[in-house]
Amino acid sequence: MRLRSNAIYSWPIYPLLFGLYIPLNYFTHNQALYGFSDTVRSLIIAPLLVACLCLVVWLVIRRVHFAALVTTLFTGYAVYFCYTPLVEVPVIIVAITIVWLTCRNNIGSNCSRIINVMMLAVLMQPLIAIASFKQAIQTDHVDPLGTSPFSSIRIDQPVDKATLPTIVHIVLDAYSSNATLRDIFGYDNTPFTDELTDIGFIVGQDVRTPYNQTLLAMSSIFLGEYFDSGQGPLSEKNSDQLRGTLGTMVTESVVQRKLRELDYNYLFVETGYQFLRRPSFSIPSYPGKLPDKGNPYEAGLLSLIGILPPPKESEAIKDRNENTYLRNALTTDFYLSVETPFLLYEHVLAPHPPFIIDREGEDTSQWQEFNSIKAGNAATEGKKELIEGYKQGYLEKLRYTNAALLKQTRKMISEIPGPKIIMVHGDHGSGAHLNDRDPNGPGNTCLSERYNTFLAIYSNDPIIRNRLMSLKSERFNLINLYRLIFDMYFETDIGLLKDQSFFASWKKPQQLNLLDEQQINAECSI
Numbered sequence: 001m002r003l004r005s006n007a008i009y010s011w012p013i014y015p016l017l018f019g020l021y022i023p024l025n026y027f028t029h030n031q032a033l034y035g036f037s038d039t040v041r042s043l044i045i046a047p048l049l050v051a052c053l054c055l056v057v058w059l060v061i062r063r064v065h066f067a068a069l070v071t072t073l074f075t076g077y078a079v080y081f082c083y084t085p086l087v088e089v090p091v092i093i094v095a096i097t098i099v100w101l102t103c104r105n106n107i108g109s110n111c112s113r114i115i116n117v118m119m120l121a122v123l124m125q126p127l128i129a130i131a132s133f134k135q136a137i138q139t140d141h142v143d144p145l146g147t148s149p150f151s152s153i154r155i156d157q158p159v160d161k162a163t164l165p166t167i168v169h170i171v172l173d174a175y176s177s178n179a180t181l182r183d184i185f186g187y188d189n190t191p192f193t194d195e196l197t198d199i200g201f202i203v204g205q206d207v208r209t210p211y212n213q214t215l216l217a218m219s220s221i222f223l224g225e226y227f228d229s230g231q232g233p234l235s236e237k238n239s240d241q242l243r244g245t246l247g248t249m250v251t252e253s254v255v256q257r258k259l260r261e262l263d264y265n266y267l268f269v270e271t272g273y274q275f276l277r278r279p280s281f282s283i284p285s286y287p288g289k290l291p292d293k294g295n296p297y298e299a300g301l302l303s304l305i306g307i308l309p310p311p312k313e314s315e316a317i318k319d320r321n322e323n324t325y326l327r328n329a330l331t332t333d334f335y336l337s338v339e340t341p342f343l344l345y346e347h348v349l350a351p352h353p354p355f356i357i358d359r360e361g362e363d364t365s366q367w368q369e370f371n372s373i374k375a376g377n378a379a380t381e382g383k384k385e386l387i388e389g390y391k392q393g394y395l396e397k398l399r400y401t402n403a404a405l406l407k408q409t410r411k412m413i414s415e416i417p418g419p420k421i422i423m424v425h426g427d428h429g430s431g432a433h434l435n436d437r438d439p440n441g442p443g444n445t446c447l448s449e450r451y452n453t454f455l456a457i458y459s460n461d462p463i464i465r466n467r468l469m470s471l472k473s474e475r476f477n478l479i480n481l482y483r484l485i486f487d488m489y490f491e492t493d494i495g496l497l498k499d500q501s502f503f504a505s506w507k508k509p510q511q512l513n514l515l516d517e518q519q520i521n522a523e524c525s526i
């Protein structure tokens, strides 16, 4: 392997750089899902594999520069045709091909030098993306535009800490309103809401979500402010990075910070929803035993390049974590050993898909089409029989959730000492007739199904209960949840925002379309 030039930059190192680029690029597209430490093994093995391939080719043709070129083009071609989202690869292949054609009569150190430089420049793209993502997570972005009403308020520490209320905040993902359950699912949910009323909850009769997507809805609730299209966090063009940022805006919001100033403990129930990562300053509740899933990043990468089958489809239910997380979230009593006051936050993936649990809380494989977190038309494809399956699986999971929640909240009411407020709500309604894959708008989405949701609040303070009675008759938009809580308990004067709801497509969460009342109430063609 003798080279004309001894200069290191004339060596064809670009196949190795390309080997580094593939796992790095996959990571940058999924930074909100994986930790960088998950990538280390891949970053060593992938370049080594490319180097081995290069060596094999060199043993055959005995021309080092040519072997490097052939290996890189082959790797790029193989990856691209198994891995469509890596849109940058064809550009790299074309660029290398142009260099090759330009110096095809003399594929030597000059050619390698040019491609080395080119590949180094290419490698900068994921490196910059990783650095800027970490930056975005580290920066104080909980209130990026300074619009949150919670940022500017001042709450004095009371003389007696015991007068501060413990706050329990349980989110039931995709929980529909009773009217939706009756009209679209043919299910009478009033025995559940009546029982909640019996144990002291005030159940909202007309509850709206500000957004059709989980992270937009939840981050705006914790921000206490609506978003503007393309502004603040929504200026992030990469949708996955945006979701990661919005997730942090939920778990480390200005609300949690204000409560910490008041010496609250922060309890975080791990529910397996990857965009909501546990902040380091919280006290966690984990399910006791999770199946060992290995390195999720590597599994994702290997399935993407066709070496492993897609993880979700291939996994047996017994190896899945969702039910384990769910059972733990709705039964945990770890809060009993924590000093009050505290904020307990749990975002439960129920009755949202996957539908792999029955009403008794046992694993089921009855609804195979809904064994992943996919929702709406990403799962139903708008097909009638699949929509029917969605409704059945949803109701089964709802029945389990209802029973487990009643048990859990009863326990909380009787066992959490001192003043307390327990809030349970859906982040949005169900998605049997949701179409969020069209970037141009809600299409044939049944908006009333998605925007009308569920809210029940318990307080053991009679004055607060009295103020909450308006939920029984007036429209309540969840954007106002913490505005209301702060005004009631901390004597702030934030007030409530006008009721508004926006639609965002799954691919373009940065772009918000304001919906009017007529659109939301329009009859659904189901």
Ligand SMILES: [Zn+2]
Binding pocket: 173, 174, 213, 214, 215, 352, 427, 428
């Ligand atoms: Zn959701």
